[in-house]
Amino acid sequence: MELQDVARRFPGRTVGAPPFTAVRNLSFDVRRSEFVSIVGPSGCGKSTLLNLVAGLDRPSEGRVALNGVEVSGPNSSVGFMLQKDLLLPWRTVLHNVEFGLEARKMSGSERRQRAMRELERCRLTEFADRYPYQISGGQRQRAALARTLAIDPDVVLLDEPFSALDAQTKLVLQKSFAGTIASSGLTTLLITHDLSEAVAMSDRILVMSDRPGRIVEEIEVGLPDRDNPIARVATPRAGEIVKHLFHSLHIDTREDA
Numbered sequence: 205m206e207l208q209d210v211a212r213r214f215p216g217r218t219v220g221a222p223p224f225t226a227v228r229n230l231s232f233d234v235r236r237s238e239f240v241s242i243v244g245p246s247g248c249g250k251s252t253l254l255n256l257v258a259g260l261d262r263p264s265e266g267r268v269a270l271n272g273v274e275v276s277g278p279n280s281s282v283g284f285m286l287q288k289d290l291l292l293p294w295r296t297v298l299h300n301v302e303f304g305l306e307a308r309k310m311s312g313s314e315r316r317q318r319a320m321r322e323l324e325r326c327r328l329t330e331f332a333d334r335y336p337y338q339i340s341g342g343q344r345q346r347a348a349l350a351r352t353l354a355i356d357p358d359v360v361l362l363d364e365p366f367s368a369l370d371a372q373t374k375l376v377l378q379k380s381f382a383g384t385i386a387s388s389g390l391t392t393l394l395i396t397h398d399l400s401e402a403v404a405m406s407d408r409i410l411v412m413s414d415r416p417g418r419i420v421e422e423i424e425v426g427l428p429d430r431d432n433p434i435a436r437v438a439t440p441r442a443g444e445i446v447k448h449l450f451h452s453l454h455i456d457t458r459e460d461a
């Protein structure tokens with residue numbers, strides 16, 4: 205994934221107002237199979253950035269490319285997952301996972317096989333026939349991940365997927381996602397406000413500035429066990445990086461959150 209000097213401006217909010225710059229001079233790369241987290245103050249343009257990578261939006265300036273090809277619209281090599289699971293309540297877990305495959309030229313049995321494979325990978329086989337309201341918040345997020353992975357993406361974009369969960373479910377789910385992502389070799393970009401989560405899950409952390417957002421710092425996490433965030437957070441190095449991030453983001457002095 206490659207972003208070169210990307211800017212995104214939106215029209216001014218009132219008639220005659222100048223355009224509003226959400227992000228600018230945004231440049232970074234993500235290597236194949238690398239897990240990168242983005243942290244930054246609220247409103248600095250993190251979701252704008254993910255939309256650009258997903259092809260849901262176009263930059264006003266600069267270039268976004270995946271596998272050397274400029275992103276010009278939504279494409280099946282990118283899987284996108286949000287804080288809200290967006291499962292369809294009238295479909296079972298299995299049918300939700302199959303949903304993303306229905307637009308593809310694929311036989312019903314192939315679709316079923318692929319969905320079952322992802323449910324197994326996300327340890328949800330026994331919940332395949334349940335409806336979303338019949339499973340827990342953590343299981344719903346795992347089902348959403350299974351649906352994202354079913355399309356066989358090269359890249360997954362995760363926009364705060366754990367932030368609506370309680371602390372304990374969050375830890376369990378971070379471990380489950382980390383294992384699944386590591387074993388599938390996916391290139392991953394995670395947006396999070398949780399600094400320990402960024403350290404626990406990533407190879408590298410990019411820190412964004414206040415709006416208009418750009419990358420102001422890059423931190424190589426340099427810890428083993430990327431597939432086991434719980435082991436990682438207990439290390440002194442993890443604590444040091446979190447402390448450093450607090451300082452970089454001026455969280456101790458910020459009063460406008």
Ligand SMILES: Nc1ncnc2c1ncn2[C@@H]1O[C@H](COP(=O)(O)OP(=O)(O)OP(=O)(O)O)[C@@H](O)[C@H]1O
Nearest residue numbers: 214215224226245246247248249250251252253415
């Ligand atoms: N379609 C749009 N039209 C106009 N302004 C927009 C649009 N999308 C985003 N913005 C503005 O761009 C800025 C960046 O928004 P964005 O949602 O990317 O920030 P964020 O870093 O993800 O925020 P948060 O951390 O609070 O979720 C905000 O001020 C937002 O109001």
